[in-house]
Amino acid sequence: MGSGTGAPPTPEQLQDLLLESPGFTDFLLGLTTISATFLGSSEPMLCAITVERDGTPATVASSGADARRLDEKQYAFDDGPCLTALRHGTSVLVPDVANDDRWEHYASAVSGEGIKAVLAVPIATDPGAAAALNCYARTSGVFDEATVAEVERHAASISRILRLALKVHPPEIYPEHLRSALKSRAIVDAAVALIMIQNRCSRERAMELLHLAARATDTRLHTIATDILQGASLPSPKPPA
Structure with missing residues (x-):
């Protein structure tokens, strides 16, 4: 991967996204798309943002159909890098999915989708919620030290607007x-x-x-x-x- 090809989103752009989004899911989808574009190089990265709020199912926004399938697999097992990052507030790097024994069945599932490495980074929120940015790579060696630091900086930069969105949009209550x-x-x-x-x-x-x-x-x-x-x-x- 490496550095994104464009400039990081400005606070004004993120505020416009929040103002123009009719609901929280729409906002999260826009934020995920922005992240995938910024963090990608020649093409957008496979990204997803997961948000959990007390008493409601997680809201997951994916940058594309591939990323959505990968996240659905993780939630089926109720465990994996993104959920660990979200629930424990620490970055999780899986540099080689095929040889990782922390989430054996999940690793097998994503390997079948051609994924070689996974990076999950928490996004700071207010009490009562938790969030994480999940990035997938189809080639090995993508998430080097500089790239991990870049993804962590981006996660920190979108924390404020995500916290605002959580205040503006109440949780959806699912039967x-x-x-x-x-x-x-x-x-x-x-x-x-x-x-x-x-x-x-x-x-x-x-x-x-x-x-x-x-x-x-x-x-x-x-x-x-x-x-x-x-x-x-x-x-x-x-x-x-």
Whole structure:
């Protein structure tokens, strides 16, 4: 990666973003896009910003579909570099995903997406909330000392506007059934990613295998997915009678 190609966002630009965003999710998406553009070199970096507030599901904004899938995998396991940075307030660097044993299943899932390294940096917030900036790299050796320092400086520079946004936009209250649905979807997505790796198949084929296993064993899709994430093998479909 290295230094971004453009100047860092000015306080005025960040204030305009907050004023023009109709909701917190829209603001966070804009802030993530700005971060990805600034931190990227020839092209934007894969970035995501995660915010947790007491009593509500996390709000995650991703710079693209690839980054969104990577973050959904992390939340399915309820553990990983970004969540560690967010919950403990310290930067987390995974220089080589393939050889990292701190988050074995998560590492396997993101490796299947072609990710070589991950950097997660906390963003300071007021009490009652926590946030982190997550950056993904498809090549090794990207997050050197200078780059880590640059990402940490950027995270510090957007802390103030994020704190303002949290005050301006109240938390969205999700019904309990919707919370469960969101978590269930993330678990299924993570299981699909592992099936893709284990069977060297497409996402569509992995989803088909998961549904076949659920029907063959008369088990809920969420239960099968949870078992797979915990190390179980994919049940084989029953042969036709």
